[in-house]
Amino acid sequence: MGTTVTHAPATESLSKDERSEPRHGPVDSPRPAALKRRGRRETLAGYLFMSPWIAGFLLLTAGPMIASLYFAFTDYNLFDPPKWIGLDNFSEMFADPRWRHSVQVTLWYVVVGTPLKLLAALGVALLLAQKRRGQAFYRAAFYAPSLIGASVSIAIVWKAIFSDDAVVDRTQKLFGVDVGGWSGDPDLIIYSLVALTVWQFGAPMVIFLAGLKQVPRELYEAAEVDGAGKLRRFWNITLPMISPVLFFNVLLETIHSFQIFSSAYIVGGGAGGNSCGPADGSMVYTCYLYVQGFENSRMGLASAMAWMLLVAVALVTAVLFWSQKRWVHYEEGA
């Protein structure tokens, strides 16, 4: 074309045929009417295709969230119309020893369970990253528990494994430790929940695996030439190189841990028992929320608790994002 080359050639200089061709690259306005019409049609089609999701979001997510925000400031027992009580739900919550207990249990679970789970995931990912026979099988086998992890049946099996005179109890007796089953002990039941979440390390493991694949071989070779040992290579090459993936996993797993419900509800209570474990031993936050909402019919209070949880998770997320400057290493241009 001519001597003046711009990023977006002026439309006047194009032939009629070229004008109607779809183009890649930015186009300066004013656009011809035909293009405008096409654009509008495409936008419309786009919205049409998105509409199931948008409708679902408005009806099933945004609507209930707004309603629950309103309920959080009301006394609402599901039957009578909600009564505005301002911040009373929140002050009642902070004064309630059971609520404080549930916060403690949840924090303990997050602080102990999440790092253990990530350690397990990273450890197994390191093993599986090496080329060996049957690699695909091992990867699938280790990932399987996470696939079925959310299901109620696993939690029921877990309860059976950790109950009195079951596998765990008998095994620990072999080693001369007799503390009884874990699921009936208010101090031990939470450990069985941690064990359950650690066992379901598959999802972060797959992400770690992907991260490990991205680390350039040359770095290891260079380090080896310089005489760096295995530990040294892991510490100075692997960890910094996968730190973005690590950050992602820490973030996701922490949020997940805060939301633990079904496993705690089933291992702790099941049919006929206290929904939150023996003597509230496995009463995680969402469990108590459920009890207040559905057993005690205090939906207003439960909504307030749900929003408290949201704020807490948002805060923790913010802190994690803030901290990433110090330890997450991004490759230039990556």
Next chain:
Amino acid sequence: MQQNRNVERRTILKAAGASLAVAGLGATATACGGGSDSADGTVTIRYAWWGAEDRAEKIKKTIALFEKKYPKIKVKTDFQPYTDFWKKFNTQASGGNPPDVFQNAIGFLRKYDAKNVLLDLSEQVKAGNLSMEGFRAGLDKFGEIDGKLLGVPVGSNSMSLVIDQPVYTKAGVKPEQGWTWDDFDAAMKKIRDKTGRAGDSGMYGVMYLYDLYLRQNGKAFFTEDSLGFTEADLKQWWSKAEKGLEEGLYADPKKVAQIKPKSAVSAELAGGEFTWDNFTLRYSSEGKSEYRLAPIPTTDGKKTGQYLGSLMLSASKRTQHPKEVAQFIDFMVHEPEVAKIMGYDRGVPATQAQYDAFTPTDEVNKAIAAYEESLVEAGVLEPITPHPNGADICEAAFLRIGEELAMGKRSVDDAVKQFFTESKTALGS
């Protein structure tokens, strides 16, 4: 082969089309108004109850009988275990879609009446769709609250001490009507010493037993709108429990928690426990031993404080078919054939006609009948204690805090304080 597959596919498509059409019709029927009337005047009512598989089998048979007699009424059932039942019911009822008729108990009458959920069945009695005649021992008044008929009893039961008979025999303990708490405590020690098993599974958390103990001493668990005892009373009850636990008279609470929902008696952790007399049936299907009924210990050698409890059928205020629901309840409480199927599963039948229709032949059912008769003969039965709105939450709190005490998570003083705090919130006083 190919041909076959095509035919198959066509059949499947046709079937799918047909079911879509039916679903469409169903949707239209629901949309225009309420419920489930179809063109030929057939009415469908929903019936929800709590229990387990064995009860489900029996209830299915009774419904088949009902539908044969009333071909224009179809009954759809839905069941859950006890605690899950109320969670689901709460959700359905608050969403304006409760079952038309459902199993109910005394602790929930005031609660759901206050929430405007229960239908006053007295209108249907006046209209002649439901008879309140022929109930045993004043049970017809059982579901009446503030002049409204909110529930119709299907069966009566009474608190009792269910025992593992061989264990009691081995320990040489023979409980008799009128034995005292001192006798009971001595029996607990004997069982522990002679059989190596704990005597009881943890009576300190059973609200209904504590109610009897209070009634023996001129008080009660509830008044019309509040608690009928003081912190000092409860402190005395739970201090005794703490001592008994230390001495190994009661089963290890951790093990009891683990085997739930199985009972500690059928799991051979305890020689007996205080519960409703018809639970003997459940224990017999769960456990291997022989289970029998023993009387409630007394304070003065006479008064047990016992009353008849009852499962009821209640109707929803929002039902579109009050007449059919009333006919259903009427059939379920009066029809003799129903009693022959249900037996004592939901307690001893509430009406005389049903009571006469079922003659127990097996040992366990015979024992239940004999126990209920002995209560009438001994003349210990009294009117029931009121259950205020919020009673169900108090009961759950009593059980839970009792367990925390047993597991050493709370001191007696702390447990008593916590229970009173929670109850006051629940009862709104």
